[in-house]
Amino acid sequence: MGKLTGTFVGFIALSASFGHGRVLEDLEQLDSAKESYDFVIVGGGIGGSTVASRLSENPRFNVLLIEAGPTNEGVTDIAVPGFFLNINSTYSWGHVTTPQIGLNNRSLPFNQARVLGGSSSHNGMVYTRGSSDDFDLWGKVSEDRSWSWKTLFPYFLRNEKLVPPPGGRNASGQYDPQFHGSRGLTSALVGHLVT
Numbered sequence: 001m002g003k004l005t006g007t008f009v010g011f012i013a014l015s016a017s018f019g020h021g022r023v024l025e026d027l028e029q030l031d032s033a034k035e036s037y038d039f040v041i042v043g044g045g046i047g048g049s050t051v052a053s054r055l056s057e058n059p060r061f062n063v064l065l066i067e068a069g070p071t072n073e074g075v076t077d078i079a080v081p082g083f084f085l086n087i088n089s090t091y092s093w094g095h096v097t098t099p100q101i102g103l104n105n106r107s108l109p110f111n112q113a114r115v116l117g118g119s120s121s122h123n124g125m126v127y128t129r130g131s132s133d134d135f136d137l138w139g140k141v142s143e144d145r146s147w148s149w150k151t152l153f154p155y156f157l158r159n160e161k162l163v164p165p166p167g168g169r170n171a172s173g174q175y176d177p178q179f180h181g182s183r184g185l186t187s188a189l190v191g192h193l194v195t
Contacts, residue, residue, distance in 0.1 A: 023071050023116070037064040044069075045118020069114035072121040084111065084122040091115040092122070127188040129156055157181035165190045 024030055038060075041052045044067025052065040069091060077083040078091065093112040099105040113119040132149035139148035146152075160181035165171050171190040180188070 025070070035062065037062045039063045041065045043067065043118070044116045045113065046120050047118075049117065067116045069116065071116045075115075078115070078121050082124070084124045087111065087122060127186070157184070159184040159186050161185065161187045163187050163189055 039052075039055050039062075041048045041055075041063065044052075044065050048065060048067070052063050055061050056063045072078045072091070075091065077086040077088070091114060093114050095110040095112050096107040097110050099107050111119070111122055113122050115121045132153075135147060135149040135152055139145050139151070158181060161184045162175070162177075162180040162182060166189075175190055
């Protein structure tokens with residue numbers, strides 16, 4: 001197996017019946033002679049990690065998840081909410097915007113995660129969904145109604161768990177409960193940006 005330039009992280013969910021996985025920091029740690037995989041997922045962001053996790057729930061499947069960046073464990077700038085502005089190039093691709101006329105031709109950092117967990121590891125503590133118009137456009141362009149807002153909305157509700165604000169603050173009128181889930185795995189705090 002050849003050398004890989006840069007950092008390599010592979011999360012291997014061997015089987016749900018074994019109930020474990022492992023993080024490898026180098027390709028040399030991956031013994032291809034001993035292990036085979038039913039699925040190889042490239043990209044350890046939110047989408048890739050979710051797909052790998054769901055596939056590994058089936059005890060018959062061996063799943064390999066490959067991420068270009070390192071693990072996010074033990075990184076203070078990732079763990080502390082709001083510190084994402086301090087994240088260095090080890091965990092980000094280092095993109096910048098084109099010069100912005102309205103900003104006196106300044107370029108701004110444009111964080112794109114290069115770390116296990118993807119942009120969710122950049123801990124800006126922001127939760128949002130796309131516009132219903134965007135989803136409807138995807139459904140129209142793809143000629144696949146399953147991408148429409150109406151079709152996907154129940155899955156957003158199923159995924160979301162809206163939690164009350166800290167300190168017992170009254171959030172009445174700040175959000176419409178019919179548009180938010182209450183039993184999902186993704187906790188979303190009622191705040192100024194929730195609509």
